[in-house]
Amino acid sequence: MKVGIIGCGQLARMLALAGLPWGLRFSFLALPGEDASPVEGLGTLVTMSEGDSADALYLAMGKPDVLTPEREQLPLSLLRALHRLEPMHPSPDAVAICQHRKREKAFLNGLGLATAPWQSVDAKMDWQQLGNQLGWPLFIKSCEEGYDGKNQWRLKLGDTESPQLQSGQEYLAEGGVAFERELSLIAVRSSFGRMAFYPLTENHHHQGILRCSLAPAANLPRGMQQQAQQMAAKVMEAMGYVGVLTLELFQLEGKLVINELAPRVHNSGHWTQSGSATCQFENHLRAITDRPLASTQAHSHSAMVNLLGVQPPRPELCPDAKVHWYNKALRAGRKQGHLNLSGNDSSAVHGQAQKLVETLYS
Secondary structure, eight states: OEEEEEOOSHHHHHHHHHHGGGTOEEEEEEOTTOOOGGGTTSSEEEEOOTTOOHHHHHHHTTOOSEEEESOSOSOHHHHHHHHTTSOBSSOHHHHHHHTSHHHHHHHHHHTTOOBOOEEEEOTTOOHHHHHHHHOSSEEEEESSSOOTTTTEEEEOTTOOOOOOOOTTOOEEEEEOOOOSEEEEEEEEEOTTSOEEEOOOEEEEEETTEEEEEEESOSSOOTTHHHHHHHHHHHHHHHHTOOEEEEEEEEEETTEEEEEEEESSOOGGGTTHHHHBSSOHHHHHHHHHTTOOOOOOOBOSEEEEEEEESSOOOOGGGSTTOEEEEOOOOOOTTOEEEEEEEEESOHHHHHHHHHHHHHHHHO
């Protein structure tokens, strides 16, 4: 069976590495100008040129049996055209919701799920008045193409400078949420409607970019794992979703608020490669290829540390770490790879992760 992946980044790479051992074949579609180095040697590589038809691209990819988008920042017109030729999971409709913040928040609120207070905005807004209404600090975000802290502004009470909003783009404002910590849930739904959920993960960011994840998240209030699973189930059922879906969450006074959805395997789920019975990449492939889902149980305490614009540390600093390198040229701030740690002692694993973060970024 051949899987066609639209996109050629590290997530596509790790999907292929998870599927090759059990006989899946892969082809990859690179958008114009996209760096395809992460997937070199893992299957057929097709680079899209302006004017290429979906039929021509599908044939060049070797007529894959199923298609999956690697990320949400992809042209919907391309996804819909390819979807007419073969099944695509998640569907273009699901991606359309998740790639646009206003659509996503309206969708979630329509399901009765809590998000930060928000409002559509333009450059003529009175930011101080809006911050008083929604809550401080005030976050201004583009509705599209905003991830890892990009196209976002943080305003504090009394700030006199206004964000430089571009004409022709949509933006929204979010009121600040005084959360206790950031969590995420990796969920998966099969084509048969069965769902499975990984343990909640605790995430630590710097300037909007994930640095470290700890799993399973410690000291959860009673019922919080079940609360997260119910939220994810409601979203996936409403979308008719197939594949891995990630909920980025805020923990607030014993309850969960949804920050964002990611219709794909996720950076905060990389720990599953070492700490779970089945990694998120394998379960995504199982879901989209009509195979039964496998266990999502954590068999140890785990941590993941991102390598952002840096080489892996010397092995003697953490000899038990598993290095995952993405085959990208080194560039400041770029996701180059990650390290996975696992063990029976949560304090020891978390301590090793903290030591690595300090070594890499101090």
